[in-house]
Every structure is written in C-alpha cells, then in structure tokens.
Amino acid sequence: MRSSVMITLDLLHQVGLPDVLEACHCRSPQGSRLKKAARFYDNHARDELTEELTAIGRITRLVRIKHPQLVEAQTQLSRLRELRGTFSRLEKGGLLDDTEFFELKSALAIFGRLSGLSELSEAASVCFEVTADAAALLDPGKKRNPAFHIYSEYSPELADIRSRKKELEREISKNKGAERKSLLIKRAHLTAKEDQEEEKIRRNLGAELAKWLPQMQHNAETCGLLDFRLAKAELAVRWAGCLPELRPQGEPAALVKVRHPLVAVHLEKQGLEFTPISIEIRKGTTVLSGANMGGKSVALKTVFLALLMTQLGYFPVCESLQTPMYDFFAFESGQDGDLYRGLSSFGLEAVRIRDHYRRSKTKTGLIVMDEPARGTNPAEATAVVNALSKVYGESGSSFLVATHYSISPKPGVRFYQVRGIRPEALEQFPGHLHEVQGRHEAVDAEPAAGITSLAQPDLREDLTRVRRIQNLMDYRLEEIDGVHSIPSGAIKIAELLGVDNDLLDEMKAAWQEE
C-alpha cells in the first residue's frame, strides 16, 4: 500500500483509515494478518478486486439474514491459532512436541468444520482442500475428541511398554518405603523406553503430516481469506456500505450519498446526523468551495476514504459508488505544517506538490488537496492553486481541491460548492443580538488572574452558538458554473457569533472594496 497511497500518517488517521481497520473485526490470526497487510488493488488487479468485492457482497446477504453457518464459522475461526511456527518446523523436519500436534489436530478439525459450511464457502468464493486423512493421522483410535497424546495405537511396542508401566504403577501405589523406591526405579527404566518409542512415533508422525503441508498451508490461508471477507461483509452491513462498481480507466467516479462512517458515528452520539454528500469526480480538476464551517474538509476526507476503501477491497459507505481504478492516491492538507519541528509548512507542501505532479505524468492518480498554499500570501496562493487546477485539468489524473481562493474557469476544471446557510434557515436563528449584549457584560467583568485564565475563557455559550450555526448549515454539495457565486460566509458567521457592530461594519466595507 505504501507506494500507492501518498499521505502522512497523521492525515491517514484524520481520514480515518486506521479506525476502519480497527472496526473490521477479524477473528483469526490469519485474517488479522491479511487485514494488517492492507493490500491495495491497482488496475492490474482489477479482476481480483472484482472477485473480492462480489464475494463480500454475497456474504453480506448471509449476514443480513443471520445465516446459521455464520455463527459456526465465527466460532471456528476464533479458535484458529497462528500456525506458521508449527508449519515451518514441520517443513524443516523438526521434531514436533505434543502441544504442536494438538495444535495441528485442532486446526485440521477447524478446516473440516469450515469446509462443511458449503453455502458460506460458496458465497465467500473460498475452497478448502480435503485434509481428513491428515486429521485421521492424529486420531488413530478414531476417538473423535479434540484431545491429543501419543496414543498407544501408534505402535504395539508402545502399548506393551505402557501396559507394563501401568501394572508397575498399580504396585507403586500400594507400597511405601524401600519397596516403593525400588519399584519407582523400575518404572524409571520403563519410562525411558517409553520416551524412546514416543520419539520414534513423533518423528514418523511428523514425516507423515509433512506430506500434507501444502494442503494444510492452503487451508490456513483460506481461513484467513474467509475470515477477512466475512469481517468486511459484517462491517459493510453494520455501516450500510454498498458494492462499488468498477469503471474503466479514465471514466469519472460517481459517489452518491456517501457518508464518513466514523464521523457519522461520532455525530450520532451527539444526536446529530451526518449529511450524505454526492459528487462526480472526472479526470481533470474538481474545485470545492463554499462557506466557512461548511464541512469542505470533511467532504474531502469522506470522498477520499470511500474511494480508498474501495481499492483496498472494502465496501464504501454510500448509496452507490462507481469508480475507475486509480494507480495512486494522494492527500495533502495545508494544515499539515509542523510547528514544533520548525519546518516550513509550505516548504513541505511544495515537495509533495512536486512529487504528485511528477507521478501524475505517468500514472493516473486521485490527488486530493485541502486548501493548498494556505500559509502563503493570498495573491501568490491564488496563483499556485490556479496553476494546479490548470495543469491537472489537462491531465489524466483526478485532482480534487478545496480552496477559498478564486479559481478562474478553465478547460477540464469543474466547480462544486457546499450549499451552506440558506437565507430561509437564518430566520430560524433567534434573537442573537439580544444574547450578544449579555456576552458583552461577561467580557467586561473583572478577569481572573494567572496564566490559566488566559487559556480558559468561558466558551460554553459560544460553543452552543457555533453548534447552532452548524445545525443551519446545508452540507450538501452542488455543482456550480465556475465563478464564486457566494462569499465564503466568514463575515456572516462573525455576525452570528456576535462580533461587535463597529468591527462588523469595517469587515463589510472592506469586502465591498474587494
């Protein structure tokens, strides 16, 4: 995944991918390993991705009807242990101990049970090798219980030694003192013989089992695949994900009512609802503008996550999604400067702008930038963003950019904006002026002393106000003709938050001059 997804770890966390992986609950070590590997399916692996996604789609149907085979599969998968160590010892001809034989016996039982779940295996498009004969090696007495020891059935010699030993042990239990001691010594001799015979059996048994190694390894991997696909299907059902449709290279991505699963969960906890967004991303540039607080950053992350999840073989969380397969993904945020490392934020940004651009010359990428060049002076920043929009507008990659700067219409550049706060919604914002007066008095009050008082203003009232504005916000995206049709809304928000009239008048006057 590393070379195909260009994003800082911090941003990757902000986008929410690690949380997606966390929420995808694999039960076996084999499944967890596949999940951690986070395979990125590029265009060469289109068929494999199609197979992966359709398999997950079929499993979601079983998950929705709570098919009884799922519980059995989950139980079996959660009992499966990491087998690589034992397999490797078997491969190298090492002598296995009873614990390892037991481990193999349990694994073979699990393979047997899982391969019997035909509807699930079919849905998941996995196929187990028959290993019943290997399992039989570990159950010579056909006892069909999960326990294991080196059974007397393995050799008549062993059976003989053990029956003599048993006789002796009976004697020992009846005797005390010197007689018992001499019996114990006799027993020690027999035990040594038993050990020798057991070792011979272990060696043979290991050699016999080693012949089944390819099948056992295949089955262990199959368990991992089944586990991972099952976990992804459960996640898809939990988050109401959809089966994405893979389009040919160069075609637009169309996302309908896409949601950010983790932001949505977070909002739900506060009794709020995530507003799904819809957007079409063609090759070229897509500019996203709109009001402050309009959720542009969330929109970018939501779109990026949905498309990235698709190419990692997960169901994106949306009503429907069609997408070409990108060769690489890149996400940049102008907020990503590093104050403490003392690195210039634009310096770092410039490096990445350079890299992505070079890469886009030979590969088709999805390049997302959240307010690039925000740390630069507005005039130059406008130039930078316009240039980026222009060059990507003519490229085969898709460039999705959120910006406050004015971008002039060019070929290959499309515009979206966040709907923002509608005038009719504003009427619902009650009596803010009255409340603003009250706030004045609070500010006038004698300030508390000490440095903590600087950092802890009474924000409760203002937070409520900010939250109320958020409630008025229409986060949906709409395509517009290109020219910035509305201001970013910063002055309106300042007004709603009770900025003093004199200052507000100055802001409005300055905006008129612009």
Add this chain to the structure above:
Amino acid sequence: MTDAVARESEAALLDLAGLESLESLALIGLSKNAGKTTILNHIISAWQASGQTRPLALTSIGRDGEKEDIVSGRPKPRIYIPSGTLIASASGALHRSDALLEILELTNIRTAFGEVVICRALSDGYVELAGPGATKEIFGVSDMLRKIEPDCLFIIDGALSRRSQARAGVSEAVILAVSAATSPVPEILAEKTAFALSLLQTPAIGGKRRIDLVNAISENPTARGIVLNHGKKQPEVVSILLPSLVGFGQEISKEMHKNTDLLFLRGAVTDLVISELLRESHFVDLMLVVQDGTRLFIKPDTMRKLHHRKIDLVVLDALDVRLVCLNPTRSNGQLLDPQPMLRALRQKITHIPVVDLGPSNL
C-alpha cells in the same frame, strides 16, 4: 520423624485442613524451600489413600516441581500424581514430566517456559508444574479446569515472590509452609511464623465502610490508592494514580487530611512504604486497607508504629489459613529435630494446627 508418625499425620491431613469440603486451596511458603511441594505430594497421596472420587487439578504460580531448585541447586521434591489428575503447566515443563499426559486445551497464556497447557494424566507419574505468573491468569486457568472437571479440588502451589503470591479470591483456603530456613532457633522460628500468620490472617474490613470501599474500587479500578474522607452523607472518594507505592509516600499523604478515615493501598505494602507514610502527620487515626494478607511485608516494629498512630490495619479479602506445616530442614539442607520446633510453634500458634508431615513418600 518416623514413617509411622508421617503416615498418621498424612491420614489426618485431609481432616486437619478440611480439604474434602474445599473447592480450591493455595499453598504459601514463608521462605524459599519451605516445603510446599512436599505438602502437595502429601495431599495427593492422602487424597488417593482416602479413596476420594473428586479429581485433583493442580497448577503453580511461577515454576515448581523441578528436580533441582533453580536458585540453590539442591534437589527439590517432584510431584507424583495419580492418573486422572488435571494439571495446568507450561509446555516446557511438560517435556520434563513422565506421566502420560493428554492435552485438552491450550490457554494462550505464555510463560518463560512456554504456553500454559491444560492436560489430564492418563497414567500415574511425575509432573513438573510451571503455571501462569499473574493472578488474573490463574483465574482463567481455574475457569478452564472447572469447565472440564466441575467437581475438582483446585490446588495452587504458590511461588514465593511479591508479584505472584497465591492470593485471596483465587482460593478458598490456604496452607502455610514454614521451614528451619526461616530460623533454626525454635523460639525465633515460632515468633516469626506467628507474626507472618497474624499478617496473613489480618481481619477483613466489614460493614458500610466495606461497601463504600468496594464501590470506590470498582469505579477506580486502576487506582494505586484510594482515600475515603468523612462526608456529610456519602464519603468523599479520592483516587490516587501512581506507578508504584514505594517512593510515593508524599503523593499519597498529600491526599489525606483530618477528615480522612480510610486509606486503601493496592500492591505490596512494605516497611518502606509505611515508613514514608509515617513521616506525614495526617497518617494517623485511620483505617489502612490492603488487598489481602499476602501483600503485607512488614516487620513487627512497623506494626507497633502503626498501632501507636491508631492505624487500624485490615484487608479487603481475608485468608482462611487452615494449617501450618513445618519442614525441619535448614537452607543448607541440614535436617533438624522437629520436636522442639513443633513445641515452640504450637505454643505460639494455638488457633491453627501445626504439623510436620515428614518427607513425601516418593
């Protein structure tokens, strides 16, 4: 000690310790080589001799049952178990066992000697016990064993270390093993044993304060210390988060004031911890609660100081010590006459039987 006396003691062992009605038992040693394994062997053979039908289920906290003591290099008694016994022991220790063992379950509990495995003995024979290191894991092992044999007597051979003592809550009852290693002088041995016993048997906190404390602990499960201050209706709870108790006496004392009537400390409470607390003036006239008697590592002098400060020492979980067993062997291996030691011990310890079971019959 003659065989006759040993046999007599062994037969009486089940009665003395009331083992037949127990579900679980822990063996605690007062010192290294106190004779816990010997006691275990005696219990096993007494259990068999009396024709008990309930199976035994054995494990140890830390390692036990090796041929030689890892620290001193002297021979250690091994454990000889009858067919049908369940054991929970690390895979590395199973290699050194010669009973025919059937593996029933893997626990996912890792130790330095490998994963702890649940086995059933299909023959009589020697085993080596190397169970889990943490109390939490002992609970897990106990659950697994009980699922296999709900009726078993679960015995934990506790190693001697502050981290891994068999603790209250893990077992219903305790047998204390003492040896001449603690002191070869009968009177001193008796003095020390009686004091250790009094710590182990520290009474439990009861009444409303117990309820308040238990609630406070469940609300602050990671707190090192909890202070309960006298309040109008409900006590005020202050939880103290610390990496350890030692070295943080001041931090703990800081949370106490004149309304404080209870201090709970989680972990080993040593002389050092107490001496740090004694430096603080608010550490006076209150109830000091520790988890159980195995967490107390204090000398009589410290006990006296606590008494002077009107500190009432109690535990959350009381230990039910059923029996004190003497091993009259010094740490250098020299066997002493047990009689003067038994006399001295019995003089000091009158409420619990004191016996010498003799060497185990291996």
